[in-house]
Amino acid sequence: MAMIEIRHVSKWYGEFQVLSDCSTEVNQGDVVVVCGPSGSGKSTLIKCVNGLEPFQQGEVIVDNISVGDPKTRLPALRARIGMVFQNFELFPHMTVLDNLNLAQIKVLGRDLAAAQERSRALLKRVGLEAQAPKHPGQLSGGQQQRVAIARALAMDPIAMLFDEPTSALDPEMINEVLEVMVALANEGMTMMVVTHEMGFARQVADRVIFMDEGRIVEDATRDEFFGSPRSERAQQFLSKILRH
């Protein structure tokens, strides 16, 4: 069953077309990696899934709800889709624990005790129990991103979106974040991940999408993609980032 369906989505910034007729889908429990050169529209595409970026043409359906429909209550829909940003975007004026509690209480209506319990369980899971009373500024980048993942999971999402989750990290911190993501993938979470980490893609992706200039150039299973990408552009891209 398709959890996320993207049908013929096009988007313009004024005259400039950022997305051209993009179509794909993510089945329940699947991990789909989106890659491509910078400016290819991959981040924009993933932000269309939870309506952070409006689009002018096409349809995005998440769990049978149309994101672009003006009648859709976006906050309610977004609460069910977790999102992790490149720069973590933890709320710097709150403790780590409050970052996790906030939306559980405000959006899901959990009481403080229930929210705390869930928050602590998730912090434990990402190995950061001890950091609960600290502020995000006191944590390393890798720790902040793990907190951000825990914050998204605290909403018990039906799917997770990752927008270049390791691009802002120092190399030695990338693995601790990827490990959390791999564990999540192995548990059957539906994931759409914009990343250049081809090792991650090789390990857990069910499908790989390659984008260039706002188009989905390649949409293949992992083995097909890494075995023999059909498009010349994807071959070039892969040879560039896999050379080292």
Place this chain on the structure above:
Amino acid sequence: MFSDFDFDVIQRSLPYLFKEGMTFTLTITFTAMSAGIVFGTLLALMRLSPFRPLATVAGAYVNLIRSLPLVLVIFWFYFLVPWIGQWITGAERPVLVGPYLSSFITFTLFEAAFYCEIMRAGIQSIPRNQVAAGYALGLTYGQTMRTVVLPQAFRNMLPILLTQTIVLFQDTSLVYVLSISDFLGAAAKVAQRDGRLVEMYLFVAVVYFIMSYGASYYVKRLQTRLAVPR
């Protein structure tokens, strides 16, 4: 050279100066600050609204107020508020407002325009993705503003908001045009009654200086303490 001066007049009038005068000055300062920051924040949110008419109305108000001398605005409100009150309530005569209430309303509305610009800068200093992160968690616009953006904006802008309040504290002395006995007004009354202008105005200057400079020193210390790493 001070032999002709009678500094005793200060001591004799101290209770009046502080109990009447300074009490009023501080009351109007803190009222206009609190209400002005609340109203100014709403104006700032309106100015930043993607809904055009709202942004235009707020922008016009702020630009108008900021382009007029305060004394003129005090006069205008004093004469206009009774008529506006009549128009709103549909009363037969202009509503009796009096100089005190009128001055509170004036300073609140006047300062709101300045606080608005400070809060607008504060809101714009918060990275856009903080808002996106709020939305992504399912928070509404109002919840995102209240819990994510405004607390950070307010914290970042606190030193500037307080500096503006120090200016407001000094500007409240302009209520003398409505013959209100604020700290300066009370001192002026004593000065004229006893013919001790130099002594009283010297004393007033010293008090304003100590309070304003003390407050700005505190703000400076606060600024270094608030500078937290993101």
